Amino acid sequence: MRPDLVAVPIGAALTLAGSAVYAVRALRGAVSPDPLTWLFWTIAPGVxxxxxxxxxxxxxxxxxLAVGLGPLLVCVCALTGGAFRWAPTRYEWACGAFALLALLGWWNTANPDVAILLSILADGLAAVPTLLKAHRRPDTEDPWVYVLMAVSAALTLCTTPTFTFAATAFPAYLLVLCGxxxxLLRRPRTGLGGISSGTRHASSTTRTAESGGGPRASPPNPQRGDRS
Incomplete structure (x- = not known):
């Protein structure tokens, strides 16, 4: 039996399982999926x-297919649970516009390879707001959905019987995106001077403890007639 007949369905099931967990967390308000990203993550993989x-x-x-169905489930749950709270910036509107143009380009092409390339471009542009959010607010994301999607993409790449652009382009892109x-979710947050916020907080706490928790008393001033 060919390895892809076993590995690919397992990978697809893992992707759907990760998306289901993310969708439930979105329904409960534990994560905040970006509407632009997850909507295009539904459309572009379909293309x-x-x-x-x-x-x-x-x-x-x-x-x-699984990569497209998972975000569809997330969108439905996020809309139901009110997890989509979006005040789009001009940058997000620009990403969405370029992603839409890429999809329109696919609509006008008869070449499957070009269609796959344009869908990857649209998917990647739509992912930018989520990548920025992962860097700035990692607490609003769940890493497991990306871990399972990466595993699924890796299984597909490792077991594909033909290494053509059509067979490998989207799984390879997915692996890079999830990685x-x-x-971004796991890297330490840094502030000015490259010092992490946790280190800065710890240093501040140590300084406060060493100073006795308050300002030091000023020494006696003989010129003012202070007595010891």
Missing amino acids: AFAAELSHGVGMGSLTT TTLF
Whole structure:
């Protein structure tokens, strides 16, 4: 039996499981998914999936399908639970506009490879707000969904029977995206001078403890007639 017939469905199931956990947490308000990112993460993989099918990719396209169905579940739960609280910046609007242009470009092309490339471009542009949020507010994200998607992409790449652009482009992109997101979620937050906020807080606490928790008393001034 070919390895991809076993590994790819397992990877797809892991992706859906990770998305389901994320969706439940969004429903409970424990995470705050970015609407722009998760909406395009539903649409762009659908475009890539259709292009992969037309190119005869086969079992490997199941990973791309799962990557699109998972965000759809997250969007439904986030809308139901009111987790989508969005005040879009001009930068986010720009990312969304370019992602939409990429999808419109796919609509006008008959080349499956170009369609996959444009869907990756749209997906990546839509991911920018979430990558920024992962860096600035890691507490609003759940790393496990990205871990499981990365595992799914790696299984697809390792077991694909044909290393063509259509078969490997989207899983490779997905692996890079998830790795980048996890790096941003796990890296220590740093402030001015490269000192982490935790270290700065600890140093401040130590200084306060050493000073006795308050300001030091001023020494006697003989010129004012102070007595010891």
